[in-house]
Each structure stands twice: as C-alpha cells, then as structure tokens.
Amino acid sequence: MVDLDFNGTDPNISNAQQTSQNLTNMYRQMVSLGRTPETFLGDPYRAGGVPGGGGSLENMAHGAVHVWTGDRTQPNFENMGDFYSAARDPIFYAHHSNIDRLWTVWKTLGGRRQDFTDPDFLNTSFLFYDEKAQMVRIRVRDVLDSSKLGYVYQNVTNPWINSRPTPRVSRALSSVRRLVEAKAADDNNNVMNFPRPKEIFPTKLDHVIKVMVKRPNKKKRNKKEKNEKEEILIVEGLEVESDVFVKFDVLINDEDETLISPDNAEFAGSFVNVPHHSHGKGNKNSKRKTKLKLAITELLEDLDAENDENVLVTFVPKNGSGAVKIGGVKIVLED
Template structure:
C-alpha cells in the first residue's frame, strides 16, 4: 500500500512540475533555457505531453504547431557511417529571436524570379558574384554558403528536437515541406542581394517542367555555381528525367520530353486535386502528430531530380542525392525555386479562395533563420503564404503539361477482358488459400522483390462530378518501410496489362510513384521508436480522373500493381493498399 502511495505521489509531483514548466510565465525558459530543462521534460515525456503554444486560441483540431528546440542540436552519422554535424558553431539558442515582419513594399517593385534558361549574361554574372562572396565568408558566419547549406541539413535530418519534446523536428514528407523551403529561399535570396548591394536581386528557377528548361542550366557548371559532386552523364545537353530511377531507361530527347510532360500533368493535376495530396500529410507536434507522407511534387520531381543530379560515384549520391548534403550544391536553390513556383501554379489551378489548410497547427508552425541584417528571425507558415507580400513574383512561362493528359496504354475494354482471363487462370493454377485479393498483407509485410498485384474492392462507384469535387478517390499504399533509409523507388499502376518494365507516365494506367531519398543522417544515439529507418511511410495518390479515363469508374474492383524500379525493391516492404476519399 505504501509503495502505491509513494508512486501516486511521485506521479502527482511530476505532473505539478510539468504544469509549472508549461505555465505562461516560464514557457520562454523551457523553450530557450538550459539543457537540464529539456532533459527533465524528456524524463516526464511518457507521462505528460503538453504543447509549446497557447491553446486557448486557434483551431488545433489535428494537433499542435511545431517549432525547433534550438538548444537541442545533435551530431549525426551518414547512412554510410561517416560522421556529420550540421549544428552551428555558435549556438542558435544563445541568439535573441525576433518575430518576422513582412517587408514594407510601398513603392518597391516585386523582385522577379526568372527562368534559368532565359537569363542574360549580366544576370548570370551578378548571381555568380553573389555566390562567390557568400562562399568566401568564414564558415561560422550566418551568411556563409557553409551555414546556408547546413540550414537545410538542420531541419531535414532531425538535428533539432521539437520544442518541449524528445521527438525530432523534420520538415520533409509532410505539409511543412513547401513553406519551410519557401522561407529558406526567401532569406537566402535576401542575403545574396545584400552581399552585392542589390535589393532587386532574385533567384532564378530551373524551369525543368518546360521543354526549353529540361536541361541542366549551363551556367551552374561554371564558376562559383559549379559543383563537382554531380552525375557527369546528366550534364548538358542531357534532358532531365523527372521520374528518374537508378538504372534508368535512356530515351531520345523528344521522347523524354513527352514523358516528362505527361508526368507533370499527373503530379500537378490529376493526382493532386486536394491539399493533402499535393502538400503532404499533417505533421504536428509530439508523438501523436508524427506522419511520413509526402505530397505528389515532393516525391517527384523533387526527390527524383535530387537523385538525378547527385553523383552516382558517392555512396548516397551526394551532394544533391542526400538530404544532409543537398544544399551544398548551388543548383539546389534554382531547383527549389521551381518547386516553390509550382506551389503557386497549383494554387492558381485550384481556383479556390480557400487556403491550402486552415488549421493553426500548420499556420503557426515556425522556423528560424538569419536575415540579411544578421537578425535571428522566427517565421511562421502563415507568413509564407502570399509571395507578393514577401516581395517577389515569378516570370510567367507556358505550362505545356496542362495539355499532356495521358491516354491508356491498352484499350480499357481489352484490358478488362485480359484482367478477367488472367484472374480466372490464377484461380485455376493457384490454391484458393494463396489467392490474394485482399489489399492487407496480414502480419507479414510484403517485400517488393518483384511486382506485387492486389485486387481492391471499391465501396463507392459512379459518383457525380459534384461528389468527386467534394471528395477525391485516392489510392493509399501504407506501412511502407525502406531498409536502412537507402534510395528506393516503385511505381504504382491501375489495371495495368502492358509491359510493366517499359510502361511509365505516358500511360494513363500510371497512378504515381514512391521515391525514398536518403536523409543521409541519423541521430546519435539512434532512437528506434521514432527513427526514420523504422518509421513507416504512406503514399497517397488521387485517382478519380484516372478511373474515368480507364473507363473503370463504375467497376466494383480495380487491380493495383506496385512495380519496383532500379533493383531497389529488395529494400522495400509494404503492409497494404486501400482506397480512401480525401476532402
């Protein structure tokens, strides 16, 4: 009895201490205070978890906003067991943090980010000079290229803990991907302009979604913008493969352009009808808010082009091919400027006045950067949503992929007959207890050593256009695990009967792709409960329009094929596939 009383008293004491730590008066001490406070919170973490924000206002229906504990930066090892440390030499936690204020744009024209393939020599020279100056700064200077590159490493490998939590803060594979990179580029661009004394300077964007811009820009292979850690077989004049996989199929330039345009149509239009599908899963603070599900564009062309540029001679295709090293390559910045531009394009295509997300858990998540005046600034997602208010715009370029809607590789009627015959033959040759029509693979995860096919039953058929506008039918591949956090890729098809090795985005049967880009770093010591190596991933793909084009909208079932690419399926296991309806 006495032991139970002591235990109850201990739990009560911990609760009271925790409540005090999270009081309004002492919240700042916890966020910016000594490491001992952070360790105390980790100790009580299993008993009490409290948000680091004032929950009395705002919509926190899906969880609480994220912020980094700047006093909890950890060294890491790469996947190849080479030590790396993204942490700043001068602790960010020791710096005074100010809240971001939108720039005053009373009479200043918007800075215009221009397509890289359309730049003139004067602009290129200015960009080269700005990066050269940035590279010449001491490595511990917040404006140095070294520190700029490590900003990406910090937030993308889990070098920081979340505030008031032992969970790591990582912005990839979630709804924080787009706003974090927008904020990062915003400050990076302002610093470059400051270094050359040009307030109008704007980053260029690598316009790889346009046929004229699908080749790596020539100028990034010269001067301060050059980087030796690139795949030399992909240098100009090779056309980029937006759905690239290691062991790629080499195509003629005009054929590769056609594949790229069809792929962009899927990633930007038919597969991305809803914010959850385009922007990614709703990552929020604490253990209950963890998720690992990228949006369409983050998976590809974002990840695929990182891999395409990175050197195949390096263990993790550094620099661009791994998160920890990607921003060391100057092409990272024009690449991400185009990613940011596509976010704007997608928002305009939606023709909706409704924000991407309205939850405060998204809008109030925050990141910290040094600005051009060496002030340490906290910027929230809500500050990043209007690029005009941030003072920049994008040069308008045609979007030929809008007219590149794919067609079925095989007539839907013929495909349906082939699938029925194949199913009948499988039933004849396979014992009944081995026929796998269920999309859940039971207690045994299914390895993708070869193509996996599952038959999915559809609960809702022949929906009206209004119903489809309200809810997008989506394929969900869940419980995806990648061994060792290595590069891995598989494509997803619906009702595929054509050759799976040669069929790709040009075929309407193509539903999307999963691409795992190595984070290239893990915490030391690794925390297996939340390690990226162990955290299961989710792929969510919109298919309403695809089903219409395959004349399968009224069918009770569809066949889904998971096709591993580049021999990487041996490192991939999947728990199952299901259909969801996404608002």
C-alpha cells in the same frame, strides 16, 4: 535532359520520348494527383505525432531531380542526391525555387487547390538569422504569398497542362479489365488468382506485386460528388531504409508492367525516397515510417473503370528493391 521518372539509370529513349514522359509526369503530379491540399502537399505532421505521407509535389519530380542530379560515387555520399548534403550543391536553390513556383502555379488551377487553413499549419514557426545576424521568427502564414515578400515568378507557358495521360490500350481490348469485370460479377470464382491485400501484406517489395483492391464506391459519381470527395489509393505502413534511394511505381489495371510509362493513364504515381546518410551516432541503417496517397478519381475516368467494384493494383520496384516494406493498401473516399 532531366528524367523526371528517374529510376537510377538513364533510359534508352529519344529526347522526344523523354519530353513526352516528363510532361505527362508533371500533369499527373500537378493536376490529377494534386486535386486536394493533402494529396499535393502531404498529410499533417504535428509535434509529438507520427509523420504522415508526402504529397505528389514531393514524391515524384522533386525526389527524382535530387537523385538524378546527385552523384552517388562521391566520398561520404555528399551530393545533391543525399538529404543531409543536398543544399551544398548550388543547383539545390534553383531546384527548390522551381518547386516553390510550381506550388504557386498549382494554386491557380482551380477546384480545391488551395493552401491549408489549419491554424497548426499557418502558425508553425521557424527561427532564422537575418542579414544583421539577429534571430527572427517566421511563420508559415507569412510566406505563402511571394508578392508580399517582394517577388513574383515569371508567367511562363506550362505545356504539361495539356498532357493528360492516355490508356495504353482501349478498354475493349484490355484483357485485365475483362478479368476485373469477371471478378466483380462473381467474387467467389478463381478466374484471376490475384490476391487480396490482407492475403499478402505486410511484405517486402522485392518483386512485382499484383493485388486486387476493392473500391468503396462501384458506381459512376457525378461532378459534384467527385468535387466533394476524392477517391484515394492509400499505401499504408510503409517502412523505408532511410539511407537507400528507393523508388517504386504504382499502376492500376495495367496490361504489362514492363510496357507502362508515365505516358499511360495506368501509371498512378510513384514513391521516391531521397537517401539520408546520417553521420551521427546511433543512426546507421535507420528506418522511417510513412505512407503514400494517390488521388485516382481522374485516372478511373480515363480507364473507364468508374463502375468497377475492384481494381488491379501493381507495385513495381524500380530502385532499392527490398529496402521498403508495404503494410497494406486500400481505397477510400476522403473530403
């Protein structure tokens, strides 16, 4: 059974537990994290610009399946788990067909879940050879509706729709939340000793890091306000070694990072870097710069933390410890 939260080793859990984690992982990826085009599909990347961050569709199950399917013992790293060679495995096409299907399903979930309307996105073009060996130019706008390409995906049940994560412990029993409230009541006290982002970043993620992050809004918003602006946790200035499988989890107001799983509302999301072993000259040990954006509006509802001035953010390295540097973290409201 596939592990959509793959950390590099097979977990010692039952199939029922694995199924539960997979379903809540999918819910987080598709529903709560994917509330806007940017959080689901990623930031704009324009010619001459700096790459933005990928969305939840890429960062979570997509990357995990690549690495879970791959075999890093293969000579020259040629396997499904390496960016440059992944398409040599026939399962690549089934995997990416499913990613395309999930994109199609996502657009039926309502709210702001729709494709970008930016002309730079719609008019971006790619060159291919057709079945007659003639070069043709295809624009993004031409392939957003599969029915116009002559196919549709089978309408199947997606059980993850009803798999919203739940908090590991109630707010009344949560010592972390009581500490967060105490910190909000007296920002000058030392009740927790949790640092602020500016006190520890930038730093390598080679150990569990807990940091207190101030929210831009400390009062409960109504449904209209939430629909207009999404509260987003931004992990910025990420510098990743391109040829390393990197995965780290982000938790909010967690009790114990060793006990939190995708089943729990405290699990905010993950960052996954699928390795890219370039065999060209001058590219060895190259690094890429990116960022991670996690929509947390629904998560804060589930944790009953909408009125909190601060949240405790925990970064948990799961693979590639030390191969990623974090520049900073903040919470913003975005249109």
